[in-house]
Amino acid sequence: MNRPVRILVAKVGLDGHDRGAKVIATALRDAGMEVIYTGLRQTPEMVVSAALQEDVDAIGISILSGAHMTVFPKVIEIMKAKGMNDVLLTGGGIIPEDDMQTLNNLGVGRLFPPGTSTADIAGYIQEWVKEHRSF
Template sequence: MNTNNRPIRVLVAKVGLDGHDRGAKVIATALRDAGMEVIYTGLRQTPEMVVNAALQEDVDAIGISILSGAHMTVFPKVIALMKEKGMDDVLLTGGGIIPDADMKELHALGVGKLFAPGTSTGDIAGYIREWVKEHRAF
C-alpha cells in the first residue's frame, strides 16, 4: 500500500494484434496482490484506446505487455498521445521481448523502465510504487 489515501491505479494493456496475454494477466494479478487497483483492457487495443482508458480511469501508471516486436511503434505512439493529453505525471512502463538498445531508445523518449520476461513481479510492483511516490501528487 502506498502512503496516499487510495491504492495506486494501474492500467494493463495489450496493444495491436499480439494475442498472448498470459504474462499481462500474471502481472495484473501480481499488482493486485501488491495492493494496487488494476484495470486490464484485454487484447487488441489501439494506443488511442489505451490512453483514453487511462484518462477515464485516472490511473497512475500504464503497463503495456508486448511480445509482437511492435514496441518501437507502440510505445512512441502511446507516449506521444500521453504528452498531447497532458499526462506527464503518469508512468508508461511495460515488458516483453524488447532488446536492450530499443529499451534505451524508448527510455530517452520518456518511457519508464521496461521489463524482460522472468522479471520478479515484486520488482515490477516496487518500481511502480517508487515511481508513483516520487512523481504523483494525490
C-alpha cells in the same frame, strides 16, 4: 499515499499472447494496486483514452509482437498531447536492450524482460508513483 496506486495494463495491436499481462495484473493487484486490464487488441488511442477515464497513475503495456518501437512512441506521444505528464508509461515483453534504452530516452519508464520478479515490477511502480504523483 491515501489510496491504492491505479494502473492500467494493456495489450496493444495484434499480439494475442496475454498470459504474461494477466500474471502481471494479478501480481500488481496482490501488491495492493487497483488494476484495470483492457484485454487484447487495443489501439494506442484506446489505451490512453481508458487511462484518462480511469484516472490512472501508470500504464503498463505487455508486448511480445516486436511492435514495441511503434507502440510505445505512439502511446507516449498521445499521453503528452493529452497532458498526462505525471503518468508513468512502463511495460515489458520481448524488447532488446538497445530498444529499451531508446524508449527510455523518449520518456518511457523502466521496461521489464520476461523473468523479472513481479515484486521488482510492483516496487518500481509504487516508488515512481510515490515520487511523481501527489494524492
